[in-house]
Structure formats: structure tokens, C-alpha cells
Amino acid sequence: AQKVTQAQTEISVVEKEDVTLDCVYETRDTTYYLFWYKQPPSGELVFLIRRNSFDEQNEISGRYSWNFQKSTSSFNFTITASQVVDSAVYFCALSPPRTGGGADGLTFGKGTHLIIQP
Amino acid sequence: ETGVTQTPRHLVMGMTNKKSLKCEQHLGHNAMYWYKQSAKKPLELMFVYSLEERVENNSVPSRFSPECPNSSHLFLHLHTLQPEDSALYLCASSPGGGYGYTFGSGTRLTVV
Numbered sequence: 001a002q003k004v005t006q007a008q009t010e011i012s013v014v015e016k017e018d019v020t021l022d023c024v025y026e027t028r029d030t031t032y033y034l035f036w037y038k039q040p041p042s043g044e045l046v047f048l049i050r051r052n053s054f055d056e057q058n059e060i061s062g063r064y065s066w067n068f069q070k071s072t073s074s075f076n077f078t079i080t081a082s083q084v085v086d087s088a089v090y091f092c093a094l095s096p097p098r099t100g101g102g103a104d105g106l107t108f109g110k111g112t113h114l115i116i117q118p
Numbered sequence: 119e120t121g122v123t124q125t126p127r128h129l130v131m132g133m134t135n136k137k138s139l140k141c142e143q144h145l146g147h148n149a150m151y152w153y154k155q156s157a158k159k160p161l162e163l164m165f166v167y168s169l170e171e172r173v174e175n176n177s178v179p180s181r182f183s184p185e186c187p188n189s190s191h192l193f194l195h196l197h198t199l200q201p202e203d204s205a206l207y208l209c210a211s212s213p214g215g216g217y218g219y220t221f222g223s224g225t226r227l228t229v230v
Contacts, residue, residue, distance in 0.1 A: 045208065050217065105166055
């Protein structure tokens with residue numbers, strides 16, 4: 001069975017502070033994919049990143065960076081110099097490999113509500 | 119516009135009503151999904167459709183009935199719902215192979 005744990009239910013920081021959202025996962029698959037999604041108040045989930053389990057390189061995209069550590073089954077997300085517009089619920093998710101028309105969905109964590117105060 | 123369109127955005131229905139949620143994607147994706155998002159709970163996968171198969175989560179009550187007439191459209195038919203079914207229902211599509219999922223904006227359902 002797969003499981004994703006986001007232990008931080010809510011984080012509140014002041015604008016311009018750096019903030020890290022934690023994600024720990026469990027899976028018996030040797031190959032899998034990890035995702036981060038952002039859910040603003042409007043409701044839709046916005047795709048941020050997809051990471052293959054074979055690729056342990058950290059990634060940076062502007063103010064966003066991701067730290068994937070297979071040894072500790074963690075895939076943490078850091079926002080540098082946070083802004084009010086970063087306020088949202090952030091979800092970490094796990095997917096097994098899918099080939100052909102295989103039909104597996106994502107396993108989501110409970111999400112972390114990030115509040116950036118001006 | 120995310121590429122996945124859901125209608126209606128908001129729906130209020132009585133427990134004896136029958137209604138349907140609609141999802142449409144023209145991204146050429148192979149798989150479509152229904153997720154339920156309740157307060158304080160993780161997103162729950164309800165149903166999956168792909169070109170080859172429909173996968174159904176056995177824990178989904180029969181008062182929820184999916185329909186996928188073609189690869190671009192997905193429906194969720196609702197009947198005799200309960201107040202605890204009130205939630206945000208999200209549709210998603212995926213090209214397969216572990217690539218990212220594109221979500222719609224969801225339908226906020228309230229059962230009274």
C-alpha cells in the first residue's frame with residue numbers, strides 16, 4: 001500500500017521568509033513518481049513538479065526548490081522569499097509507474113495550508 | 119483555463135434529487151479520474167477510466183455512478199446522496215506513463 005504523510009497541517013510565516021513543506025512517503029514499488037500540487041482558494045490543483053524515483057537530483061525553479069532523498073523517503077518543498085500569492089494548500093502525491101493504459105491514480109497527502117502574512 | 123473543464127462549479131441538491139457532474143478535456147489524455155475532497159481529509163480517488171479499462175474503487179457507494187462515453191468526456195451521476203457526500207469533486211486527466219495530472223477547478227457539491 002502507498003502512503004503520503006504531510007505532518008504540517010498549517011504553516012504561517014511572514015512575507016519574504018523561507019519556508020519548507022515536508023513530505024514523507026511509503027511505497028513498495030521500486031519505481032514511482034512524486035508530485036507537488038498547489039491548490040489556491042479557487043479550488044483547482046496546479047501542477048508544480050513531477051519527480052521520477054531514479055532521479056535524485058534536487059531541482060530549483062525560481063523561488064521553488066525540491067529536495068528528494070530516497071534514503072529517507074522524503075520529498076520536501078522549499079519556497080524562498082515567500083510572497084502573499086504563495087498562500088495556498090500544497091499537496092504532495094505519489095504514483096506507481098504506469099505503462100500502457102494502466103489505471104492507477106495518485107495517492108495524496110492531507111496537504112499543508114501555507115499562510116503568508118504581509 | 120487548465121485544459122480540464124468541470125461543470126457546474128457549484129451544485130446544491132436535495133437528498134432525493136438526481137444530478138450529474140460533467141468533465142471535459144481536449145488534451146488528448148488517455149486517462150480520466152474523479153477525486154473527492156472533503157474537509158480535513160486527503161483527496162480520495164473515486165473512479166478511473168483509461169482507454170483500456172475502467173477501474174472502480176469498491177469503497178465508493180453505488181449512489182455515485184461514473185460514465186465515460188468517449189475519451190474526452192467523463193460524468194459522475196449522483197442520486198439519493200447523503201449530507202456527508204458534500205465535498206469538492208475534482209476531475210483530472212493524464213497522458214499516462216506517470217506524467218503529471220491536469221485537474222479541473224472542481225464542483226463544490228452541497229447536499230441538503
